[in-house]
Amino acid sequence: MAKEIKNENAEAIVEAVSKTEKFFEKYSKTMLIALAAVVVAGAAVFCWYKFAYQPSVEEAQGQMAVAEENFRAADYEVALNGDGNDLGFAQIISEYGAKAGKSVYFYAGVCELQLGNWESAISYLKSYKGKDAILAARAEACKGDAYAALENYKEALACYEKAAAVVDNMFAATYLLKAGFAAEKLGENTKALGFYKKIKDQYPQSMEGYDVDKYIGRIEAR
Secondary structure (H helix, E strand, O other), rough: OOHHHHHHHHHHHHHHHHHHHHHHHHHHHHHHHHHHHHHHHHHHHHHHHHHHHHHHHHHHHHHHHHHEEEEEEEHHHHHHHOOOOOOOOOHHHHHOOOOOOHHHHHHHHHHHHOOOOOOHHHHHHOOOOOOHHHHHHHHHHHHHHHHHHOOHHHHHHHHHHHHHOOOOOOOHHHHHHHHHHHHHHOOOOOHHHHHHHHHHHHHOOOHHHHHHHHHHHHHHOO
């Protein structure tokens, strides 16, 4: 009985090997073509990355460094639009997208905000998708400033609230104060009072905390 089982196993193995050999005989050419295609595609991707994408990133970062210098010097027009020799943030975005880093959209948005171009500022800031929570909150607050300038206080309030909600945010008191102002513009005095009291309770040592009593008193006196 054991001998019969052993023979059956041997026959099964031989049959399996035979089927495998036939499979490779039938499809070996197709498999080689597919393998060659994968190798060629891989080589093409490597060449694109090495000789096209990477140099483009380096160029973008070089231009970004100059634009950031102009930004730090508060020369927002040149930082945004360049000076004829070096590119500004708007041109970097146009030519390179986010290759220089996602912060290019933040910088461009702040420049537009400083220049009074509210709609453009909002558009750039909406495109900022950075993962740094504090900078993302800053972008939200800047959007809020642009909406407030457009007298769209509902959107401004939403932006300020979102910005202030970020944990360990050094600018939270500023955002809460702006949220209070926006809420007052909307006639939501109770909500505004809540923002001001939060500053008083949680951020008493902030610049906003020193003056917040007058805003609280103003609402409570109504």
